Amino acid sequence: MLTAVIAFFIGGLVILATTKKNPLSTYRAIFDGTGLNWFFHVGSHKIGIPFTDTRVWFPWDTASRSAMDLQQTLIIVTPLILTGIAVAFAFRCGLFNIGGNGQYTVGAIVGVQFGVWFAGLPGPVHVIIAMAAATLAGALWAGIAGLLKATVGAHEVITTIMLNWIALWVGSYLVGFNGPMQDPRALSAPVTRPVAQSARLDVFWGFPTLQGLHIGFFIALGALVVYWLVLNRTTLGYEVKAVGFNAEAARYGGISVPRNYFLAMAISGAFAGLAGSIDILGWEFNLDLTVVQSVQIGFIGIAVALLGRNNALGIFFAALLFGALLTGTSTRNLDPSVFKPELAGNLTQIIQGLVVLFVGVDLLVLYVWRALRRPFPRRRVES
Amino acid sequence: MKRKTWMTLAVATIVGVLAVAIAAVAGIGRAAPTKGDAAVKVALVTDIGGLNDKGFNHLSYVGLQRAIKELKVKGRVYITKSAADRKPNLQAAAQDGNGLVIAVGVLFEFGPLDDVAPAFPNTKFAGVDVDWSGLTSHPPNVRGIQFREQEAGYLVGYIAGLWETRHPVKGKMVVGGVGANKVPAITRFLAGYRAGAHKANRKIKVYIDYANDPTFADQAKCKETTLNQIGKGSRVEFEAAGACGLGGLSAAKQKHLWGIGVDADQSFLGPHILTSATKHVDLSVFDAIKAYKANPTGFKGGFNKNYTVKNHGVGYGKLSAKLSKADRTFITAKANHIAKLIAEGKIKIPSK
Amino acid sequence: MVDDERPVLELRGVTKHFPGVLANDHIDFDLRRGEVHALLGENGAGKSTLMNILYGLYHPDEGEIRIKGEPVRINSPKDAIARGIGMVHQHFMLIPVMTVAENIVLASEPTHAGVLLDYRAANRRVEHLAGTFNFAIDPQARVENIGVGQQQRVEILKALYRSADILILDEPTAVLTPQEAGELFEILGTLTREGLSVIFISHKLNEVLEIADRITVLRRGKKIGTVPHEGATEGGLARMMVGREVLLRVEKAAAAPGQPFLEVEDVHVLDDRGLEAVKGVTFDVRAGEIVGLAGVDGNGQSEVVEAVTGLRRTSAGRVRLGGHDVTGSSANRILDLGLGHIPEDRQRRGLVLNFSLAENLALHDFDKEPNSRFGWLFPRRIIHRARGLLKQFDVRGGGPQTLASALSGGNQQKVVLAREIARDPRVLIAAQPTRGLDVGAIEFVHQRLIEARDSGEAVLLVSLELEEILSLSDRILVIYEGRIVAEYPPDVTEEELGIAMTGGRGREAA
Incomplete structure (x- = not known):
């Protein structure tokens, strides 16, 4: 986490150097834009309890602009948690899953298709069917890489990157102009049909039509619990960790290493696929070509896992950090007089990049820190 | 185990401290949007791609900047970085007190405008490339902005035909048009192109092909399709294909033949650009703001505003500097005459 | 042994703290010219810390170092080398693709015009050096192609090339066969006759008694005492090291072998490079006996163990465990059928x-x-x-x-x-079960193995330590180049075993 602080510090220098603005006021603006300042606006308000007509006293104003910002932050945090878990789970098995993006895309494609089909099913059933299908699809997609690793030893970094591209171009074909999934009513746009009302996730905070916070957020939090439980309370988690820490010792202990490579990748992909379907069913409702081609959620998931140290709570906070950065630097939240809109997005990327960079070198940072604290005997001799 | 707990705690505390620290610096709170501001406030919500996409988003931004300068309105851009930004950007733009919110890109038609516009009935919306009749909620405060691409296609087809007629090779006259994909806007460009070329000379052979590039960005595909047409004898290549078309235009340059650009005036690519079929997104944005400023409450929605040759929404771009003086004078005179006829509605141009 | 008037090296009250540990507690140590001074102690007794201080890798919290009577401060290995201290680490610091001469002259190469390495001069100097100390070594051989013992000689020559007159050897025999260890001791004899002083770090009692002139024993960071070679005994030293009486000879009753629990029949195994490392091995281990598999490292014993435990495929042959055919079975099944396996590398596999x-x-x-x-x-x-x-x-x-x-x-x-x-388990395979352990721990492991045997388990002991094989085994098999070349009863002598292990003729396998 020291790394994040350093990244922010250097990001601040960049602001100072490029815009001659006070980094603190810029960061303040970013922080306000994340909606996290909502927690500090304590007052006396009445709110309705979701899904009921009851109204109760609540210390925060749930309809303010910062409330909306916070909803948007948490909407982004939701898939980031899941793709973060996807990367972290594979990491725990000693695998580097770069394919979160492809698995997310596959999950989104399958999620939207199953959301379009079966219109008229009871809501929860439809949602569960669509999510299960997407989760399975993500699992199969990553499972390909796992299977290749387990059987012929193909390196998962290479195969998952290739699968990313395959997902991107297959998705582009399916969703794009004249593709089989393109909305027949929308010939002028590369977009699928919207999912049925029954497949949409309930919004528990904010306006359902204005992209309020949907219950997928709780699914992501639940996934964190599942992630922790699987790793620490199941034989599967034990095997995965054993293989990840020391594959040779695991083999010696009677654990099938190839089997765990496959399972770890498949489970990893399942989380990413789930992320794709939650975005579709929670707020996107349809899938368009720009999403297929420009989505970064899976890649940011790598940074989330790295910063979160593959640890459930760490992943939550890292996802919150990156989600907050994304909404905090969106142009709707950054006053143009504080920061030029053209630069705001780039600043996010700079900070993200720095965080990832420093996660990699934080051992070095710690080393330098210790070296600085160590007394210098040489000096004592000279004096 | 111990180390892990420690790490978790550290992460949690530092995030907490960081948040509180920033909040403290922030002084908790944000200036409320100033109300009762006399100046007219307008907002532009772009789509994924950024302001520097050299295309759609860029042109719309140019229009906004012109409006800010000439009409003295207050304007703000809301850049859409991901699909998750579309609705919140529209909503924020409305909440920030902008009277007119212009959404750029066809994807706002499918969801965002339908959901957000009804929630802000006192705010006016306009959607570039948005077809109002495609909005399922039929919001009365949204105006669609559409372009008659076939008219621009007709003009550049006519110009291509004129040049071929004056410079036949062994009596043969062949031109080609390449589309990225079969979508309505592209089909309109190319239908106009074919008709325009035939208007110049009945005997001209016109090849129309699609590169089948759903992304509009794969230059290799347009290049391949273009080279194919050149192989069949075409000597003027119209690329109605966004960034994909850049590949086709460079193929034309390599073969020392003419290329015709699309959307923006692409004469900046070099003297091999005979002309461009222009689509003035900037103008449409400026116009909308101008109309809104003149009469904010009277700004009407519920229909599509069409941009045509008549209102200078579409047209043809600069002619190549490489043209001989005689050619230039001849072509300019003839093309302007045809443009006048189109504006007067005296020429029927097919859209398919 | 030249007894000079003053020591070439003195440590006075050297103390080093690590967080939570007092690694060296006011240690005094001195080294005379021309002597081999052994530093003996269990793992973690502070031997390595002390030598790392001497070599400039750590700085002492207290105390002083004197070289030839003069107080010095050693801040880095570079300082140490400049003061004539050379160190041969347990893990060699050689570059495998370079020649012996190149490795030796590294960092102070003779050059042409300061740029190009003068190979001929380098070879000449190394040859001269090796001649002085009577080393048999080819300066132009590549390090990756020479044996471990030779590599160690390269390390020693490296120190000598840098004009070391104090040589620190950290557990030098850990990687050597008994024969190679003997050769090393001869070399050390030559060096001390030439006036060099040697600090010999070890936890093996027998070799310390064989080579050292004086022995200093450390225990838990404290110096227990320094004893001269004369009058020192294994028992006495062990007591100093561990702090209590240690059973050096394993007490065991006669074996009562039962039915064969592990049967290996004409097994062939390929190694990682696809070469046949095991070329038809047949043996069995019966309930209630310990069978020792002796051999120089790399003669196929690791592959035999891996084949039996299901960690490596056999290319031919049969393995039966308690009567079940387990050839080609998964490690998991073999474990379930009653196999215990103490792997040779506990950190990599165990x-x-x-x-x-x-x-x-x-x-x-x-x-x-x-x-x-x-x-x-x-x-x-x-x-x-x-x-x-x-x-x-x-x-x-x-x-x-x-x-x-x-x-x-x-x-x-x-x-x-x-x-x-x-x-x-029915069958317990112990591969180098005491590698890197100190006296107290070895005693513990040995007792446990005997107990396992006495409770009716079939124990296969694979070890590079002849002493261990001899003291524990009820039968001894010798493996050489992937074949079992001899079988002995436990009363065979170390010499006879050593000869069989290096391919010499022994008694034919039964």
């Missing part, structure tokens, strides 16, 4: 260092009751069971939740031992 001790102890049966049910782990039960085992096997330095990496080598080995023996 333990998951990032797992807690409890998790490590459950490595084979985490997926069985009572540790888990339907894939759901019960960490409390695992920890509870671990607590008992750790106590029973006297593992010190941590509880069930301590990470395995936090333990010393000896205690790590006890964890492995606890896991494998507690399973009550």
Whole structure:
């Protein structure tokens, strides 16, 4: 986490150097834009309890602009948690899953298709069917890489990157102009049909039509619990960790290493696929070509896992950090007089990049820190 | 185990401290949007791609900047970085007190405008490339902005035909048009192109092909399709294909033949650009703001505003500097005459 | 042995703290010209810390170092080299693709015009140096192509080339065969006659008695005493090292072999490079006996063990465990049929260092009751069971939740031992079970192996230590170049075994 602080510090220098603005006021603006300042606006308000007509006293104003910002932050945090878990789970098995993006895309494609089909099913059933299908699809997609690793030893970094591209171009074909999934009513746009009302996730905070916070957020939090439980309370988690820490010792202990490579990748992909379907069913409702081609959620998931140290709570906070950065630097939240809109997005990327960079070198940072604290005997001799 | 707990705690505390620290610096709170501001406030919500996409988003931004300068309105851009930004950007733009919110890109038609516009009935919306009749909620405060691409296609087809007629090779006259994909806007460009070329000379052979590039960005595909047409004898290549078309235009340059650009005036690519079929997104944005400023409450929605040759929404771009003086004078005179006829509605141009 | 008037090296009250540990507690040490001074102690006694201080890798918190009477400050290995101190580490610091001469002159190469390496001058100098000290070595051979003993000589020459007159050898015999160790001792004799002084770090009593003029014993960071070679005994030194009486000779009753539990029949195995490392090995191990498999490292014993335990495919032959054919079975099935395996490399294979001790102890049966049910782990039960085992096997330095990496080598080995023996296997394979352990831990391991035998298990002991093989085995097999070349009763002499291990004629295999 020291790394994040350093990244922010250097990001601040960049602001100072490029815009001659006070980094603190810029960061303040970013922080306000994340909606996290909502927690500090304590007052006396009445709110309705979701899904009921009851109204109760609540210390925060749930309809303010910062409330909306916070909803948007948490909407982004939701898939980031899941793709973060996807990367972290594979990491725990000693695998580097770069394919979160492809698995997310596959999950989104399958999620939207199953959301379009079966219109008229009871809501929860439809949602569960669509999510299960997407989760399975993500699992199969990553499972390909796992299977290749387990059987012929193909390196998962290479195969998952290739699968990313395959997902991107297959998705582009399916969703794009004249593709089989393109909305027949929308010939002028590369977009699928919207999912049925029954497949949409309930919004528990904010306006359902204005992209309020949907219950997928709780699914992501639940996934964190599942992630922790699987790793620490199941034989599967034990095997995965054993293989990840020391594959040779695991083999010696009677654990099938190839089997765990496959399972770890498949489970990893399942989380990413789930992320794709939650975005579709929670707020996107349809899938368009720009999403297929420009989505970064899976890649940011790598940074989330790295910063979160593959640890459930760490992943939550890292996802919150990156989600907050994304909404905090969106142009709707950054006053143009504080920061030029053209630069705001780039600043996010700079900070993200720095965080990832420093996660990699934080051992070095710690080393330098210790070296600085160590007394210098040489000096004592000279004096 | 111990180390892990420690790490978790550290992460949690530092995030907490960081948040509180920033909040403290922030002084908790944000200036409320100033109300009762006399100046007219307008907002532009772009789509994924950024302001520097050299295309759609860029042109719309140019229009906004012109409006800010000439009409003295207050304007703000809301850049859409991901699909998750579309609705919140529209909503924020409305909440920030902008009277007119212009959404750029066809994807706002499918969801965002339908959901957000009804929630802000006192705010006016306009959607570039948005077809109002495609909005399922039929919001009365949204105006669609559409372009008659076939008219621009007709003009550049006519110009291509004129040049071929004056410079036949062994009596043969062949031109080609390449589309990225079969979508309505592209089909309109190319239908106009074919008709325009035939208007110049009945005997001209016109090849129309699609590169089948759903992304509009794969230059290799347009290049391949273009080279194919050149192989069949075409000597003027119209690329109605966004960034994909850049590949086709460079193929034309390599073969020392003419290329015709699309959307923006692409004469900046070099003297091999005979002309461009222009689509003035900037103008449409400026116009909308101008109309809104003149009469904010009277700004009407519920229909599509069409941009045509008549209102200078579409047209043809600069002619190549490489043209001989005689050619230039001849072509300019003839093309302007045809443009006048189109504006007067005296020429029927097919859209398919 | 030249007894000079003053020591070439003196350490006075050297103290070094590490967080939570007092690694060196006011240690006095002196080294005379031309002597071999052994530094003896268990793992973690502070030998390495002391030598690292001397070599400039650590700075002492207190105390002073005098070289030839003059107080010095050694801040880096560079300083140490400049003061004439050379160190041969346990793991050689050689560049495999370079020649012997290139390695030796590295960092102070003779050059043409300051740029190009003068190979001829380098070779000449190295040849001259080797001649002076009577070393047999080819300066132009590549390091990767010469044996371990030769590599060690290169390290020594490297130090001599830099004009060292004090040589520190850190556990030099750990990697050598008995023959190579003998050659090393001859070299050390030559060096001391030439006036060099040698600090010889070891925890092996017999070789210390063989080579050292004086012996200093460290225990838990403290100096216990310095004794001259004359009058020192293994028992006495062991008592100084461990702080109590140690059984150096294993007491065991005669074996009562029962039915064969492990049968290996004409097994062939390929190594990682696809070469045949085991070329038709046949033997059996019966209930209630310890069979020792002796051999120089790299003669196929690792591959035999891996084949029997299901970690490596056999290319031909049969393996039977308790009557079941387990040829080609998974490691898991073989474990379930009653195999215990103490692997030769506990850090690479025997333990998951990032797992807690409890998790490590459950490595084979985490997926069985009572540790888990339907894939759901019960960490409390695992920890509870671990607590008992750790106590029973006297593992010190941590509880069930301590990470395995936090333990010393000896205690790590006890964890492995606890896991494998507690399973009550029919066949226990112990591959180099005491490698890197000190006297106290070795005694413990040996007793446990004997107990396993006495409780009716079939024990296969693979070891590079002849002494270990001789003192534990009821039968001894010698493996050489992938074949069993001889079988001996336990009363065979070390010399005879040594000859058979290096391909000489021994008694034919039964």
